[in-house]
Amino acid sequence: xxxxxxxxxAAILWGAIPLNARxxxxxxxxxxxCRGTVEILAFTGEEKDGDLILTGSCSQCxxxxxxxxxxxxxxxxxx
Numbered sequence: 001x002x003x004x005x006x007x008x009x010a011a012i013l014w015g016a017i018p019l020n021a022r023x024x025x026x027x028x029x030x031x032x033x034c035r036g037t038v039e040i041l042a043f044t045g046e047e048k049d050g051d052l053i054l055t056g057s058c059s060q061c062x063x064x065x066x067x068x069x070x071x072x073x074x075x076x077x078x079x
Contacts (some may be wrong), residue, residue, distance in 0.1 A: 010045035013052040033063040
């Protein structure tokens with residue numbers, strides 16, 4: 001579970017998620033090539049419309065995968 005570059009806002013959103021939940025999220029990413037749930041590796045994070053988008057590689061085949069974490073309904077930054 002190697003973290004890469006995160007935008008400033010994405011880092012705040014990611015950091016607000018409890019560690020055990022982050023681990024579950026990273027191991028629950030859909031790969032279209034493997035057609036199943038895989039772990040995301042070498043991922044980066046960005047914020048889009050209040051949601052956190054993780055983009056990285058499938059742990060099984062190396063295909064590009066992404067995971068959307070809907071945070072727009074809850075402001076986790078404390079602002």
